[in-house]
Amino acid sequence: RGDLKQEYDIVIVGGGMVGATLACALATRAGTKTLSVLIVDSQPPAGQSAKTGEAAPTHESFDSRSTALSASSRLILERFGLWSGLGAGACPINKIHVSDQGRFGATKLDSADFDVPALGYVVENAVFGAALNATLEQLTHCAVLAPARVTSANPSTNGMTIELTGDEVGLSSESSRVEAKLLVVAEGGRSPLCEQLGIVRSNEDYGQHALIANVGLSQPHEGVAFERFTSTGPLAMLPLLPVAGEQRASLVWTLDADESEQIAALDDAMLLARLQDKFGGRLGRLQRIGARAIYPLSLRVAREQIRPGLVLLGNVAHTLHPVAGQGMNLSLRDIDALVATLDEASYEEGALGSMSTLRRYLAAREADQSLMISVTDGLTKLFSSDAQAKVWLRKAGLLSIDLIPALKKTFGARAMGFE
Known part of the structure; x- marks a missing residue:
């Protein structure tokens, strides 16, 4: 609690795979090294096991599940x-x-x-979580507040005013208030904050x-x-x-x-x-x-990914069917584009959470997001049906990809995340 400041450049809600990766990524860009970052997570801190080589974090995002990463990831x-x-x-x-x-x-x-x-x-x-923990421990400009939660977030003159609660981290029963130039919501597909903000998601x-x-x-x-x-x-x-x-x-x-x-x-x-x-x-x-x-x-897509001082990342922005294993890969490309955009904006006064900055980010990502949403949704419906026309289409498609070199090259490049 004593380390909690009143103002941050970026507050990330959600310390799972997407939120923690974003925090680590921000530290690698020359223009963003001096940005102050606060991660607020409702889960207890993951076990600090990366230093011993044992991957045993306790955060629910870092359990026995696995993530398929493309070559581009x-x-x-x-x-x-x-x-x-x-x-x-x-x-x-x-x-x-x-x-x-x-x-x-x-x-x-x-x-x-x-x-x-x-x-x-x-x-x-669990291995992913241990690597993220080890990196976060080395970031002097990044604080982690957990377990804690955001009770409200409202636009302010310089970005967002955020109310926090968390008895276990010394915030008492009363909310503590911090200011952020940019609020990143990355707390998963069932984000309470997204609902509190009135952001509608198709389902x-x-x-x-x-x-x-x-x-x-x-x-x-x-x-x-x-x-x-x-x-x-x-x-x-x-x-x-x-x-x-x-x-x-x-x-x-x-x-x-x-x-x-x-x-x-x-x-x-x-x-x-x-x-x-x-x-x-x-x-x-x-x-x-x-x-x-x-x-x-389910397929869930936020109808707004950006607002002044606000951006959605990960499953809260787009929750895909796992048919092609592309959820985290898509989010990594989003993070990469967001960090590059913020890198440029960090040199401009007041630009970090401005709509012009966030529109540049979204413009760079909309085509890829739309394509992956359409591909995963289409594959799910095509391969979950026994309708004769779809059976024929599946067979023809699989054979064509395997037998036609140009199609196979395109399919492979997309699977690796290079197109």
């Missing part, structure tokens, strides 16, 4: 100075295999065909849930990421680094909402048998499943 994280803490814990994706269950036609991508070391990487969120419920767990394998995955489209939706098996000699994959299994309840009730043996039947034997016998988590899936 690695380049962004390198610019942010974060990849050095992530690389050793990242499993390279050497190949991608996309297929439609029970039907002829598949697409295969190989890093060797694109002359890149890897098509992408899979990083466990399309897919009627699907994602079952997420780590799976033990009987044979090496050889860096192959599998995406298998089933009648209920996509089933992804993403390669993970081995632990104690065990080969592992990260499962993201999309299920109809009703079916997800039945699947969740199965014991491990029955669940593995059901999963084996759906996925097949490409990874040998599926022999162990870890802790499970189930999340409802």
